[in-house]
Amino acid sequence: LPPESNKNQIRVVFFANISHAAPIVGMENGYFSDQLGDTKIQSRVVDSGPAAIETLFANSADLAYVGPAPFVNGYVKSGGHGIKILSGAANNGASFVVQSDSEISKPSDLAGKKIAAPFVGNSQDVSLRNYLAENGLKPAEKGGNVIIYNIANAEITTIFSKKGIDAAWVPEPTATMLVENFGGKRLFQEQDIWPDKKFPSVLLVGRTEYVEKHPDIIKKWILANQKSIDWINQNPQQAESTFINFYKKHTGKTLNQNIVHTSFSTIEYTSKIDEKAISLFAQRAYSLGYLGRNGYNLDDIYANSMEIKQWQN
Amino acid sequence: MAKLEAKNIVKYFDHDGQPLKALGGINFTVEEGDFVCLVGPSGCGKSTFLRIAAGLQKPDEGQILLDNRPITKTGPDRIMVFQEGALFPWLKVRDNVEFGLKIAGIPETERHQISDRYLDMMQLSKFANSYTYQLSTGMRQRVAIARALVMDPEILLMDEPFAALDAQTRDLLLVEMQMIWQKTKKTIIFVTHSISESTVLGNKVVVFTHRPSTIKKIIPIDHPRPRLAEDETLIQYQKEISALLRPEVKATEEKS
Amino acid sequence: MAKLEAKNIVKYFDHDGQPLKALGGINFTVEEGDFVCLVGPSGCGKSTFLRIAAGLQKPDEGQILLDNRPITKTGPDRIMVFQEGALFPWLKVRDNVEFGLKIAGIPETERHQISDRYLDMMQLSKFANSYTYQLSTGMRQRVAIARALVMDPEILLMDEPFAALDAQTRDLLLVEMQMIWQKTKKTIIFVTHSISESTVLGNKVVVFTHRPSTIKKIIPIDHPRPRLAEDETLIQYQKEISALLRPEVKATEEKS
Amino acid sequence: MKVKSLAKKTAFYLAIIVVWQGLYSANIWPPSIFPSPYNVGQTLWYGAIDGSLWLGIGTSLWRLAAGFAIAAFGGIALGIFMARVQTVNETIGSIILGLQSIPSVAWAPLAIIWFGLTDAGIIFVTVAGALFAVTINTYTGVKSINPDYIAAAQNMGAKGEQLITKVLIPAAFPYLITGFKQGWAFGWRGVVGAELLFSFLGLGFLLNIGRQLSDVSQVLAMMLVIMIIGIVIDGLIFKRLEDKVMARWGLR
Amino acid sequence: MKVKSLAKKTAFYLAIIVVWQGLYSANIWPPSIFPSPYNVGQTLWYGAIDGSLWLGIGTSLWRLAAGFAIAAFGGIALGIFMARVQTVNETIGSIILGLQSIPSVAWAPLAIIWFGLTDAGIIFVTVAGALFAVTINTYTGVKSINPDYIAAAQNMGAKGEQLITKVLIPAAFPYLITGFKQGWAFGWRGVVGAELLFSFLGLGFLLNIGRQLSDVSQVLAMMLVIMIIGIVIDGLIFKRLEDKVMARWGLR
Ligand SMILES: Nc1ncnc2c1ncn2[C@@H]1O[C@H](COP(=O)(O)OP(=O)(O)OP(=O)(O)O)[C@@H](O)[C@H]1O
């Protein structure tokens, strides 16, 4: 059974995406360990938001950096008790990429096409399915004619390169890699279709039980998170190479500097939280049937310990 | 004094939802040290009676008294020997013989002493470490008898123990059985479908009627031992039993 | 003229890597319309000879000539009837009988006409739509014979076809077999281990020696038909064959 | 007796639902981990209404059917080949036994790489699951054919293809059915496993959606559907086929 | 004869490798899709050297052992219970047959939600795969015990736990072994399938890494390892156990 959460350790999960630079840089530069002192940090890289939420629910992690859609799903599924938002981490950083030799230029061209997005319930998946729905298209499993593949980013890359799919709604650096290395064409960046031309893409969320038991540790973590974000914004170039190092360590693959640079430039690192956008994600997820059929509410999504509140914007 | 007393034993079975009356009120008495043979048409309920006496089944009416106390459950004072021996194929001969002792928690050395004695009596010492499939049918039946004797029961209940044997082996065991009885002074109830077997072995032969069966007659066999299957003087008994059984067997055949 | 001529047939088998000489040079001639019975000790190679004649096996030396042409492969001019009939359990009686015709591509109506005739001859018409497991052993053997006759072979090769039958059924079929032979004028080679059967059926009885077997003697049986198993006049032949076989059977037993 | 047993069964299933609902109401586990029978029923109901359930079932069954058909034909051919040609048996035969011990899901990664996320990939996994069971049973079946059947058929002129279709296959049919039963069970495992991993339509995909949305109702609903399909195919198709063949062979 | 067959086999395996290498060299498919035997061997070699292979094998085997042990104990208990108590059989028994037809991977999503990404979750899937096969075979085994054995044992004083351990289990043992064999095969499928889906250590995880990196050498290498483990466990453990028991029962 999963190890007990205790005061002497904190377990955190995040992805190897560029939008997750905050935890990555924080770990690489030692901001978290400096802040937390004796508390041991266990970090783990997961594939997707749903996997991150799974890990939290399974009491195998205490903190997670995830997109708003998986957060909302986890929050609603746990009756509003299981997880809480602690801070923001990034906005933007996802694109819709099509095969450059494909005829796709407008939504109606997507009929009959194969499109990939990472995992059901992930933020890109929600955005993609919402985009299709808004344009009157239905996925194959509901009897429509658009086939959606929910697979890991690495596999999206492979299959895209073999022309096994026509398009992909993916986070960075995958999106730029598809464009630069595998003959993809960026149809649009996701923020382009948001009302404010930006959307929250990474949130820091915590397992409620842990957050309530260890507010002091959480406080320190949030501080370090802020420090990491600030550093990224001040040293973009160094942040890029930190990411490249990390990526090499994690996957064994060396990322092209260009790709990382392009990716970085699309993302905004911030701890601010766009509440309106989160409820829009929830609304979309609900209409996709992801949140059950009995309504939902987002009244209590923030960790409500006063001590923490003051560190939130 | 009566060792065992059957009092109006009635037993029903369920046959496809219909009740079938197998035993229709069995009454008879077995004295201490008696050798009683039960004969009757097939399916009349001899085995059923034996199982009730062993406490493995319950009668629907009546009761069997053992030393004047009603039998309520099975116990090692009445050990049954089955037609095929019911030896455990996963145990060696010695372990088969010692099974009941082990269950009773008797320590190993003592167990071995006891089993050695009976293996010797049954001329099986050389096969103590064989598995049962390595024995002939006759040897297996001797193991079954040894396994029963080891328990030192007051009553031995034997259900056609020699039915599966060839003629020669059976004749040998008929003589051995008489010797065992004389040596051990056990009370024995012995079911057989062979009339000759019943006259060779029994002090009394109890003849069952067809189903629902009752006791038709009890025939005392007065004849010196050891008796042999060929004994001409036994023929008169055999004829009498045959005559008693014939209408019962016929009735059984007509019913089915 | 000789219908079939065995010329110095030799056959080896591989027994755990060792060659075993089954047939040691078989020579004999079968005339057109002959009814030849082969007898010999068990394992001497009678079935092997039959399979070679059917073209299902190849001899290691020598050859069998059919109408003066060496046999090279199996064919419907020589149909074999097996001991257990080798009927196909997945086919109805009629389909079993028609099997060879179907293989030959004969259209359904014609097939039915032919099979009807032989089913009638074998008194099986009522069972045309039964599966073979629904028949008695004797009926099954008749189906096997019908299946063979339907092919209208020049030679019928029968390998102990009556061995599995009870005495009454066999006696019946012995008579029927003779009638079939007289009606159809087929050449028949018939293997049996029953000396009486061989004298009842055969015009000639061919006696094999033990392995590696050769022909010990060919005995012509001159006796009017239909012959019955009880015919006393056949006894002299049977005694002769018995006497011929006795040392061969003994030699076979000593070897194994 | 039968009525009593049916009553017991009904009572038992009702009891399960009641206990389940009771546990749910007792709130020992959060509803996200332990949904009520009503939730599960609702999930099924909505799936049935919006058609996604039927689509999923249809997709999975079509893949199963395609894969099974290939495995049955291929397995029979391979099995007969192995049984009739000693060298084939000594070589290919020894590999088949090894391949049989690979779990069918383990073929999925290879299938994804070779075939991509296509029906072909999932069918490949299904075939890999079912093929060897059919092959091995066909082999055993053909090996156990009474040699007199074959001799008799050859003697009556059967050879080549006719020998195979008119004698070898029907004679080995009881074994073939065992092979089909095992093969379909492994194939079904392959379909569901591959759909889970490919996440490309079908019941396994719906199951995976349930997993990724942490939607236990969906997961349980899909398991129920998978179980019912298993029972139905086994009971309706294969059990009946078996009974029929056994009756014809005079074995029952 | 035996030597000849062995020679044939060796020649055949060599031929496979040669043809494989030939196909590779012919460059029909890109090496990323169709690696050479040398690549696969290299992958295995590196895995063996850096220890990840042994760790994977160890992890998978430990999960298999744990799950199988639970399934064996639970299955025997459940099977005996079903065989000896009519009501249990009429109720739980009917469910078991249904559960048996659920592919073991289909339990994985539930296991993930309930147990998280833990050994316990994978073991749960293994148990779900193996349990019912052991149960059903134990049930059949106990039902087929010669009733005289039980009567004789009771008559000699055996009851309760002694009756179970000294008579029911040994008497049903040939069936138990069939159950174990089926159970382990399903359990092994469960382990590999769950590891693929959980992606949490073990051979299935290594297979999944190969998949995600589109590293066919890694995929083939791991399939080879999974196959060899399957053959070894089946041949060394279960075949021997079976032979021994069969010999003791006088059945061989
Ligand atoms: N467990 C049972 N369930 C149902 N019917 C039974 C059962 N045991 C015995 N019977 C029936 O009770 C009758 C008596 O059976 P029993 O075995 O006692 O006869 P038997 O005299 O020993 O016959 P046999 O000489 O053939 O051994 C038979 O008709 C049998 O069918």
Ligand SMILES: Nc1ncnc2c1ncn2[C@@H]1O[C@H](COP(=O)(O)OP(=O)(O)OP(=O)(O)O)[C@@H](O)[C@H]1O
């Ligand atoms: N396919 C085979 N492989 C190896 N040995 C064989 C084969 N067929 C027959 N034999 C051997 O050849 C010898 C002759 O066999 P065959 O069956 O022809 O004897 P048979 O005279 O028909 O005996 P029976 O009267 O018992 O039927 C026997 O010793 C047998 O063991």
Ligand SMILES: [Mg+2]
């Ligand atoms: Mg009886």
Ligand SMILES: [Mg+2]
């Ligand atoms: Mg023969």
